Amino acid sequence: MTDAHRSSRLLWLLFIALGFMWGSSYFFIKIGVEAGLPPLTLVASRLFFGFLVLVTVVAIAREPLPRSPRQYGHLLVMSVVNIVLPFFLITWGEQSIDSALAAILNATVPLFVIVIAPLFLPDEHVTLNRVVGLAVGFAGVLVLFAPDLGVLEGNNLLGWLALIGSSVSYALGNVYAKRNVTGLRPMIPALFQVTFALAISAVLALVIERPIGRVPVTRDSLFAVVWLGVLGSGFAYLLYFRILRDWGATRTSLVAYLLPVFGIALGVLLNEPVTPNRILGTLLIIGGVALVNSRYGKRRLFGAAATTPTGASAAPPTGARPERG
Known part of the structure; x- marks a missing residue:
């Protein structure tokens, strides 16, 4: 076996491991919720362990820190839109929604x-493949939604809305990052977003949930x-950037397709149907996501010539923060 073949096999193994780490997040969120952890407390706790991993790696690598206050401001916004809010919504939603369903919806x-990118990014346009992909993808959401139409009420309905809201929040974070978070080495946005998110979620947990002495x-x-912290919010970053270096953003983003697969498979262990x-x-x-990112059907419907899709797969937003539920 040549060195090239060994390297290729290693990358595929790392790729599958990355999909498992992120796809299993929904499973372990469910375990944490069922063990009695309040949502904000769970979010802050996992971010603490993720922070320990990332700050150690950045310190060893001696990564240069941002110099502009504006960059720190953008990273603060990203920490809310791309971590605190979606993490909380997913965790809160999984109090009433299956972990597998959370993985699928994400x-x-x-x-x-x-939907959002053309409103804020001048180089993003409405094309035929995107319209068809949107229609197919949201048809999938309706298919998921259909069996519960007759019983959706109270927390069950709010859980659905929370999971959809987390996806919208991630999408906003992706668009914001593409517009504002540029020129930084990848581990730096990861570290500072987790750091800011840890501080915010810890304060909110202490004020709202008061877990000290009350949460077993x-x-x-x-x-x-x-x-969730060490693997999902820590070492998964390292795998992501290792794969990204050799495969590029588009191919690496295909990890998105593994998340629902692992989410459904692990949900079986929780007796989820x-x-x-x-x-x-x-x-x-x-299929909808694949169509959105397809090379075919890029004839624009509105705006100037079409460009490459944003590529915000269910894997982390490209170039901003490789983080998921």
Whole structure:
């Protein structure tokens, strides 16, 4: 076996490992929620462990820090839109929504990016493949939604809305990053967004949920936050940037398609159902995302000549913050 073949095989193994780390996040969020962790407390706890990993890596690598106050301001905004808000919405939503369903719904992020991006980015345009992809993707959401139409009420409905809201928030973060977070080495936005998000979520948790002395620390809850922080918010970054270096943003973003697969598979361990609607809905959403990012059908419908799609797959926003639920 040649060195090139070994390198290629290693990258594919890292790619699958990355998909598992991010795809398993929804599973471990559910475990943390069921173990009694309040949403903001869970978010702050996982970010603490993620921060420890990232600050260690950045210190060892001696990455240069941002010099402009404006850059720190943009990273602060990103920490809210791209971490605090979606993390909270996903965690809160999973109090009443299955982890597998959360993973599937979070795969809609690129669809919302395609809706939002043309409003703020002059080089993003409405093209035929994007319109068709949006239609197919949101048809998948409706297929998922259909079995619950007769029983959606109270927390169940709010859980659905929270998960959709998290996807919208990630999409906004992607667009904001493409417009404002540029010229930084990738690990720096990752570190400072997690740092700001940790500070914000910790303060909110202490003020609103008051977890100290009131939230029991169990083996399940501790394992969940350590997994989410060290792997999902820490080492997953390292894998992402390692793959990104050799594969580029477009190919690396294909990890998006693994997240619902791992989410559904791990949900079985929690006795969550694998229904025909979920399988069909997942396939439609993934198909819609694939169409949105397709090279074909880029004939513009409005605006100037079409450009490459934003590429905000259910994997992290490209060039901003590789982070997911």
